Amino acid sequence: xxxxxxxxxxxxxxxxxxxxxxxxxxxxxxxxxxxxxxxxxxxxxxxxxxxxxxxxxxxxxxxxxxxxxxxxxxxxxxxxxxxxxxxxxxxxxxxxxxxxxxxxxxxxxxxxxxxxxxxxxxxxxxxxxxxxxxxxxxxxxxxxxxxxxxxxxxxxxxxxxxxxxxxxxxxxxxxxxxxxxxxxxxxxxxxxxxxxxxxxxxxxxxxxxxxxxxxxxxxxxxxxxxxxxxxxxxxxxxxxxxxxxxxxxxxxxxxxxxxxxxxxxxxxxxxxxxxxxxxxxxxxxxxxxxxxxxxxxxxxxxxxxxxxxxxxxxxx
Numbered sequence: 526x527x528x529x530x531x532x533x534x535x536x537x538x539x540x541x542x543x544x545x546x547x548x549x550x551x552x553x554x555x556x557x558x559x560x561x562x563x564x565x566x567x568x569x570x571x572x573x574x575x576x577x578x579x580x581x582x583x584x585x586x587x588x589x590x591x592x593x594x595x596x597x598x599x600x601x602x603x604x605x606x607x608x609x610x611x612x613x614x615x616x617x618x619x620x621x622x623x624x625x626x627x628x629x630x631x632x633x634x635x636x637x638x639x640x641x642x643x644x645x646x647x648x649x650x651x652x653x654x655x656x657x658x659x660x661x662x663x664x665x666x667x668x669x670x671x672x673x674x675x676x677x678x679x680x681x682x683x684x685x686x687x688x689x690x691x692x693x694x695x696x697x698x699x700x701x702x703x704x705x706x707x708x709x710x711x712x713x714x715x716x717x718x719x720x721x722x723x724x725x726x727x728x729x730x731x732x733x734x735x736x737x738x739x740x741x742x743x744x745x746x747x748x749x750x751x752x753x754x755x756x757x758x759x760x761x762x763x764x765x766x767x768x769x770x771x772x773x774x775x776x777x778x779x780x781x782x783x784x785x786x787x788x789x790x791x792x793x794x795x796x797x798x799x800x801x802x803x804x805x806x807x808x809x810x811x812x813x814x815x816x817x818x819x820x821x822x823x824x825x826x827x828x829x830x831x832x833x834x835x836x837x838x839x840x841x
Contacts, residue, residue, distance in 0.1 A: 527612070528541065528542075528584045528612030528613065528821070529585055529611035529821060531582060531583050532582045533581055537829075538570070538585060538824045543584055546608040547608075552616050553594050554594075554614045555591035555599065555601060555614070557610070558592055558630075559837045560588065560590075562585075562827050562835065562836040563638060563835070565788070566585050566609075570585040580606065583607035585609045586604075587602050587610065587637060588603070588610055588636060589610035590623060597622060598629055599623060600620070600633075600804055601615070601617040603793055604617050611838045613840060619800075622801075632814075634815070634835040635671065635812055635814025635835070636800070638814070638835075639814075640803060641731070641786070641787075642668060642676070643671075645729060645759040645786045646729070648795075656676060656680055656682065656726070657681070657682050657724075657725075658681065658682055658683045658727075659681045660729070661687065662688075662728065662730045662740060663736065663765070664686035664693075664704075665690035666688070668731050674812060675811075675812075684701065686698075687705040687706075707739075715739075720744055721743075721746070724753055724754065727759070728757070732763070732764045733767065733769055734769055735765055735769075742772070744775055745778065748778060753780065759785065760785045814835060816836070817834045817835070817836055821839070822841060
């Protein structure tokens, strides 16, 4: 079959022949409609992701929209390596029907980044019985923006969207979020008055690094009520840096919990359980994911793609 093939951590994928995926009991192969080129896809293929392997060659891709043998359009993914989803054919452990009215390539582009915020939001709502105030750090990326929309849709009392791209913050204000523009030099000053007024119960951090340090400093700058709710800080992405400094006083002065959310800390079974609810949001207009489609024959161009849209690899 034709597939995007990566031969080494430093190699750009090329369209080449690759063995058909190994059969699995009760799982028929499905045919590619579109596979999103997400940050995790690049990271895993180049060895920069904590779940990366060292076996090459491989086919990149963690999820896709595909066509079943009987013609159904499904969202699927998590194939067994070295096979990924950027191939004409794949064998996967689950299938979720793509609802009528949903753009299949928007689903391919958006389900993975949407799940990054949806999973901790759903887990927090189940644990506490609801969503209070949610702060999203890195809200101007695709994952962060979708997390803001998910928090609003899931009934958060208030949503605060913080990020560097002022133009990307504007549509988030339109869905009801309080927006906070950030700069590296002024992040603490921007966050401190907002967090002094509003006690977040859940913080989703898609960037870490200096943004996290500013958030920690803003939170440490005031004392909450002794009977205040726990603030859950969930680390999801690290585009602003892999490391940060966490003040000891912050941990001692309030009910504060730091956890992570990602492949390994969230089970595949839990993700698959949430996928049907998430995918309906693409049909009803809650979620949208701008994309640029590239045929498999141009996968190298897709790999180099930058900008506000997500690259989606399609047959051809």
